Amino acid sequence: MKIVVFEVWGDYAHFRIPYTTSSPLTFPIPTKTALYGIIGAFLGYPKYAYLDNFQNKSWQFAVSLKRPISKTYIPENFINTKVVKMFARMPKHESCRTQINLEFLKSPKFRIYVTSVYQEELNKLENMLKEHKSMYNIVLGISECLANFEYIGSFDGKNYTSNNFVEINSIIPLDSNDNLKLDLSWEQKLVKIHLPTEMKPDRELIETKNFILEKEAKSIRAIVSKYTFIENLNENIILF
Amino acid sequence: MLVEKRSELLFCYDIADANPNGDPMDENKPRIDEETKINIVTDVRLKRTIRDYLFEYKGYNGQNGKDIFVREIFIEDSKGIQDGKERAKDYNNDPKKVINECIDIRLFGGVIPLNKDSITYTGPVQFKMGRSLHKVELKHIKGTGAFASKAGAKQQTFREEYILPYSFICFYGIINETAAKYTQLAEEDIKELFEAIWNGTKNLISRSKIGQMPRFLLKVTYKEKGFFIGDLDKKVAISDFENEFKIRSVKDFKFDISQLINVFDSNKDKIEKVEYLIDENLKINGAIPSDWVKLSF
Numbered sequence: 142m143k144i145v146v147f148e149v150w151g152d153y154a155h156f157r158i159p160y161t162t163s164s165p166l167t168f169p170i171p172t173k174t175a176l177y178g179i180i181g182a183f184l185g186y187p188k189y190a191y192l193d194n195f196q197n198k199s200w201q202f203a204v205s206l207k208r209p210i211s212k213t214y215i216p217e218n219f220i221n222t223k224v225v226k227m228f229a230r231m232p233k234h235e236s237c238r239t240q241i242n243l244e245f246l247k248s249p250k251f252r253i254y255v256t257s258v259y260q261e262e263l264n265k266l267e268n269m270l271k272e273h274k275s276m277y278n279i280v281l282g283i284s285e286c287l288a289n290f291e292y293i294g295s296f297d298g299k300n301y302t303s304n305n306f307v308e309i310n311s312i313i314p315l316d317s318n319d320n321l322k323l324d325l326s327w328e329q330k331l332v333k334i335h336l337p338t339e340m341k342p343d344r345e346l347i348e349t350k351n352f353i354l355e356k357e358a359k360s361i362r363a364i365v366s367k368y369t370f371i372e373n374l375n376e377n378i379i380l381f
Numbered sequence: 382m383l384v385e386k387r388s389e390l391l392f393c394y395d396i397a398d399a400n401p402n403g404d405p406m407d408e409n410k411p412r413i414d415e416e417t418k419i420n421i422v423t424d425v426r427l428k429r430t431i432r433d434y435l436f437e438y439k440g441y442n443g444q445n446g447k448d449i450f451v452r453e454i455f456i457e458d459s460k461g462i463q464d465g466k467e468r469a470k471d472y473n474n475d476p477k478k479v480i481n482e483c484i485d486i487r488l489f490g491g492v493i494p495l496n497k498d499s500i501t502y503t504g505p506v507q508f509k510m511g512r513s514l515h516k517v518e519l520k521h522i523k524g525t526g527a528f529a530s531k532a533g534a535k536q537q538t539f540r541e542e543y544i545l546p547y548s549f550i551c552f553y554g555i556i557n558e559t560a561a562k563y564t565q566l567a568e569e570d571i572k573e574l575f576e577a578i579w580n581g582t583k584n585l586i587s588r589s590k591i592g593q594m595p596r597f598l599l600k601v602t603y604k605e606k607g608f609f610i611g612d613l614d615k616k617v618a619i620s621d622f623e624n625e626f627k628i629r630s631v632k633d634f635k636f637d638i639s640q641l642i643n644v645f646d647s648n649k650d651k652i653e654k655v656e657y658l659i660d661e662n663l664k665i666n667g668a669i670p671s672d673w674v675k676l677s678f
Binding site for chain 1 (some may be wrong): 403412559607
């Protein structure tokens, strides 16, 4: 199985937790749906149709943190659309703005592992990464979180099962790993999060998953039913 | 002509004894990253500066088919000026008309509400948050206001504010040719944008922003479709200063562009042109390459 690996980073990131509207909070990592957007930006899939290319789990990812999770708040003046016509025309002497406290990830950096049943598109992605190109701007969640990236390489991944503890370098999806055992004697700060994973072309959410991640960007020692080993990187990852 | 090539931009300006961008939820204090003491200015502050300049000085005021979409409507004497309701009718729910008239939608994108629906345009021009290239100090100033807090009160009210003695701020942005197609962004719009960044920053004469001066503006345009260098703001720095908290003017340091020149040099074959504008008071560490072209407007 061919796996394309790259790293992406920025000053800030905001992957909005959808039910936090007036005080938007961010997920600690890009969701699978956000990764669809990033891959779509590389390949030039337009906004109104990009999700068509990511149906039926045709693309799979693993994500690992390259920097510890750190968050900050940047409050901004938003337009209060209840008062303002056309979301844009602000009559004077009326309170047209609303103060919104935005939560951002600070100096985030992630390693992204990508594989797809669409080999041609995967090769295209590989070339874009190699040549440091993208069709649309690469951002971490929202447009002001402009990102930069680096191609790490394309590797062969081999699937393994094991009954022993192994060090997993990526975040661990819980649902596909019912036999998951964590080594709690190992020094690590583990967090369980619930993330959206699959969307229909009309953005209807159809699947979510629970994940385990390590806050300090260290590997996780665990027994998992199935993982993928990338020999050249000496890394164990779990694709989802 | 529509924008067909990717470009990146850098913009540096400075401010003394004032507040480049207040935090609306923290007593309007200048925004400071508490861990690093770096001053932050939001991308929307810069976009506001650009919009206001285009509105005030470049005729994008709703007449002659030139307009700014996101703006405050002035309601005075009803002379040629409409309220929000009137304004909304202007575009007949026609997004094409909005795009044709409103330069800010062409540049920065936006949400255009239609009947029970809306159209979202992603802006071809995007900025990151601006950051000071040095640590800053927050100063609290207290004074007596000229007015009393209410009629009949004997004493004048106190006022207080927070300022930065100095901040040299750097913005980074990308102009994306793929997104430019959707908003019909033209090369002429980009010209207006660069003029508005430079002159708008200078012309922003409000109490909290007075003394803002543009110091350095750079645009690098690429030949190859899709290619860009990225992180240009991390390739400039300030040098030759004594203590960064003691910097009070552009005379107290040098602006170091040597890394930027190096990265342009190693990507020579992919770069079509580099354009720049520099304030004469800014001292540069390293010489401006002879093939850089001076911007003029």
